[in-house]
Amino acid sequence: MNVTSWARDLWQRLTEPGQWSRRRLVGEGVLALALGLIAGRSELDFGWPWAIGAGLIVAALSLLRRTLPASVLIAAGAIGSLSESGGLFLLGVAAWSAGRRIPGVLQALVAFTVSFALFEAFALWKAPDQTVFVLVFGTALFLMFAVVPGLTNRYWTQRRTLLRTLRLRNVQLLREREMVASQARLRERQRIAQDMHDSLGHQLALIAVQTGALEVDRELTGRQREAVGVLREASVAAMQELREVVGILKDGTPEEEQPVSRVVAGIEELVEAAVAAGMRVGVERSGEIRPLAPAADHTGYRIVQEGLTNAAKHAPGAAIAVNLRYEPDSLLVEVANGPVPPGEARAAGQGEAVSGGQGLTGLRERARLVGGMVFTGPAEDGGFRLAGVLPYDSAEAGEARKTATFVDASDDFRQQMEEVAPGDGGPVIDRLDPREEFKDIMSTKKSNGCLVGAVVGLLILVVLAVAAVFGIGAIVDEADKVMIDPVVYESVKVGDPERQVREKLPEGKSFLTSDVEDKLPAEPAGMSCLSLLSTDTSRGLLTDTVYRFCFKDGKLSEKREFHVKS
Structure with missing residues (x-):
């Protein structure tokens, strides 16, 4: 590579987009100016031209240290012994930057060794008759201004890299656990769907057949035949709903579109069926009718259906009021029943015995998933009130679905890694054993470099510490020869x-x-x-x-x- 191409490549690296943000530009400029002034001030004894030249060289090297870390470190080693204070500060800054930016351990070791050799060579050139003093104190200065900052920044950078790797692996673990749990839920839904189809489907089919045969029995009166017809229609409707639920459980897909009879528009038919069964139900609508999201529309229907079912079981004979009120931002669905008539108290107690207690819990979950809420409690007249608020906009529902996860909040570590979330896709690891995972992390090339760098850095510190101890001992011996x-x-x-x-x-x-x-x-x-x-x-x-x-x-x-x- 000739000088022209090298200079062009250096210019491209210096002017790379994003290399100089406004904050970095200000910080680097202030640092270069400060180092240049310190270097120039320390060289004033040799005249203004020399001081200005030294300041400009130090400032230029400070600006180049990110792009050419090894070269600047070597140059700073030479300047550090020639220019006293300014050169030492430049050496510290260059070593801090080089410790992070020189990629290989061997390259970093070579760069620091050459810088140290130049540092000692120029110091000996300035004071040739003080060899021992220069070697001892030069080593201590280089250790303090170059080796310690370089190893500190390198360790800090490698630690952050290792932590980021661990976080990425943790996210991968969460992603795989989510996939495994999703597959387990799908298998369980399929099993439940099969059981429901085999057991409930058979029983409902028998009920439909028996009520159909009973409906044409000539011995029944007109009112009895009408009641049997209601039972037959209810069993057929139950069969249809069972098939829909079984299909959802098998496919694992949400209810995007519901039949017309299973949305808010089908509440009228639901109420008519309840009246035909002998219940006293009234419907009241208010406000301008507005469309809802499919899931919210079906949830409104389920609220009314659950309210009528609960009233039939717990308050038989009581008056029931169904209220649909279209507010500016949401639909309010309310089912309120009056107190239980005295003659129906025993029937109400029998209804409680067969209650599973899961209907209201399911309603609250449905409402939460569409961004709404469900309220239950006693009414003012002594009855019971079930109300739900369902928003028109589905954005809130989308946010609610995002928060719905199988991972418990206290055990969710995805907050540690904002860059990658389990739902964003990406590679999936093929093991769950933490020991194997840690072994895989530590076997990567980058991690090996971290370990080798740490070992080499530790050895350098030990060698320099031993040299400093012997050097201090030598200085003490020399002092004993000349001090009284x-x-x-x-x-x-x-x-x-x-x-x-x-x-x-x-x-x-x-x-x-x-x-x-x-x-x-x-x-x-x-x-x-x-x-x-x-x-x-x-x-x-x-x-x-x-x-x-x-x-x-x-x-x-x-x-x-x-x-x-x-």
Whole structure:
């Protein structure tokens, strides 16, 4: 790849749509400006042109660190030792970004190693006579400004990736569990449908045949024949409803369209059948008639049917009022019966004995699924009232169906993953054992990279920690060679024998005093001098107190105290 194509590819990556949002543009600009100003301020001693150039280079590298993480990290390693404060801050930012964006563990290791080598090489080039000091403190600085931020961001990114993978697998588990439960429900519905068809269908067929034969019996009176006809029609209607329910149970499909006799428009026929059976029922309609969704239309019919059935069982002989009131936003269906006449109390008690208690529960569920509600309770006159509110708009029903799920609310983890929901489709895993699932997650290439990266990072930290411990020990040993207490300095007198004086003083040969000796006055002619550092830090950490002892003709000829700015 030549320079032109490389530059074109870099420009495309920098100007990629979505790469620079307004928030990121402001943040990156502020960060680049801050790093550039810090770098320029630290280089003012070399002149304004050098300071401006250093600031521009640091700012440019800061803007490029997302696109070229490895290259910027290597360049920051070189600048970090050349430019003191600005370069170190750039190194920290570049390492933080590189820890996340360099894909492979080996690539990241190579990039950090090259950056560290350049960091130490340029530091040694600046101070060639302080090798041990540069190696020890350079390693500590690189560990603090590069390795720790890089490993921290890499671990944080890998942890988020692993958590997202676990969440995706959790969603897949929920999706598969929903599919398994759906299949189980379908099989159970088919079994129930078969049982209903075999048992109830047979019994209803016998009732229809027997009542049909009884209806043509010549010995019956006209009123008896009319009652038998009502029973026959009821059994035929029950057979028809049973076939509809069995079909729904077998297919597992909702009731999209109902026969005309099973919707609100068929309530008139339902009431006529109840009146023919001897019940006192009246119907009242109010408001402008408006169409309902098919499911809501059928629910209104079921409310009236359940109300009439309950009144027949629990309040035989009582007056029943059916009220259909079309409100602006919903249909109000109400069935209210009066108190039970005294002579019918025994029949009402017998009706309660055969009540299953499931009709009202089913009605409430039907109403909820269409976005409505059902109310039950005693009426003001001592009777009973059943009312339902059914909205015209089916949007509420759609929302209600979305919330209807077989997963219990306390056990629903889909809230953890907004991006993917169980109903959105997607791959389905083929195992439910958590141990196998975890093994599958950890066997992926990305997860292996996470583990290898964590192990390599841990090894690097251990090696650097050991090197830092040995380095600190070496610094302490070097300090013992060149540092003395002010009391020792006062105890030595000019004219004392050189051998006696040197027995009280340390060796004095260390890299710690090489920089200080260059700032001292020239040694007196004909004398050999020994420069040592004082343990007294009362003048501050930026000022070194230096004791110089000069010998001539086997005696201490001069001792002086200097205060050198570091």
